[in-house]
Amino acid sequence: MTERTQVMTAWTVGKVAETFGVTVRTLHHYDDIGLLRPSERTSAGYRIYTDADLQRLQQIVVYRRLEMPLEEITELLDGDSDPAEHLRRQRATVMSRLGELNDLVQAIDRALEKEMSDEKLSPSDLKELFGDGFEESYQTEAEERWGDSEAWAQSQRRTANYTRADWEAVKAENDALNKAFIDAWDSGLPATSEQAMAAAEMHRASVQRFYDCDYGMQRCLADMFVQDERFAKTYNDMRDGLAQYVRDAIYANAGRKDDGERYGNFNS
Template sequence: MTERTQVSSTWTVGKVAETFGVTVRTLHHYDEIGLLAPSARSGAGYRLYTDADLARLQQIVVYRRLEIPLETIRELLDGDESAIEHLRRQRATVMSRLDELQELVGAIDHALEKQMSNEKLTATEMRELFGDAFDESYAAEAESRWGETDAWAQSQRRTAHYTRSDWESVKAETDAVNAAFTAAIDAGLPASSEPAMDAAEAHRASINRFYDCGYEMQRNLADMYLADPRFTKTYEDIRPGLAQYVHDAIHANADRHDG
């Protein structure tokens, strides 16, 4: 009887990057820190990924989406847990976050029912809610630049009767959008990936709270995020490199819809 051996496939770094939606740079970084190294070589000496390497990468991608640090991921993967145990751990983490989100939704619903206050927030209260992102001088500058536009008029009409509850919803929505961008970039996903572009679409929806924001207008906003150091700093304070990533994701999403 002839012994049968199973031959595993091998993948180049470029093919792995394209298939898993990670950058070549990210894969090289994983290799450098010993998290994921190609374990095969071609006849010409090029390093190749095996099926086992890809299985490890799948685990890494899931852990990164759960915002687990790379060093912790390496400790987890190099430990004694089986693949099944890893999946159970990941599922438990996701479920715990679902519980947190459900609690947050409940808190927001309670705040909406109570309506908290029908009075407009003062400048001090706005600063307490939005922190350094709120500056009274920005409003004056915005009016001088765009006061004659339809978008400015829309924004003034829509926010004229916003209550504390409304502004807290705006803040929560903004934080959620920024968190989605951050999760995508931390997972090593390109700005043209589905999660990044979905975050860009959520960003556009949040702008629609104030005025009708089409894709071309959103492109202009994205360009301003890089052109104006104040806007750039707002994103860079959240996560270095985020301003450029948000810009690129917005343009990629606009291209997706324009196409």
């Protein structure tokens, strides 16, 4: 066995995961979709990563930190093998994000001025605060679909006097909720696990900030996460397949809370 082969033998899937903080599940997923496949094998047939594979992994991780979808990363890496070009592209993206963050700071400052003078945040103020997480057209569509429902009326009453601090709490809750689902996913836990179902319960609690949400209602919301491509994209941009995972976790949690009753027949 050559010295080079001995070095490569150290870079098994488990070793790469341990050294670089990428989960084994993620590495297997990259392998399955052809984004990053170990290039060599040991004499015993175990697949191992080369230095070139690890360089490609570094590029993938940076692009993912920039929230780029895996499909686009694949196209970029397969279309251009020059590491320097990828670094230039990544730097340009980061500089663009810095500009966006500067704009966000200014938006927060303007909102803070309004908060100090007891002005209610406008839809454009909320858009600046939440970024792509707030889309005014969604508000219009939601009113058209559910404007006559009690849930809509409750939501309007509860948010009518929300302050900036309230909306910041909403955003913090949403970020923590997404992290809970992602942590369960990255840990390789099934949607039926305690951790995933605990995240599902967090989701129901966050919805109840706006309107009463029993488990039957939550299941309806969960179906939208996979049926509506906009909701699905929001989750799947965080982790491929996360929308279905969230839906399944909500169903699993609702099922165990149901205690044999039909969904939606209780309001605990």
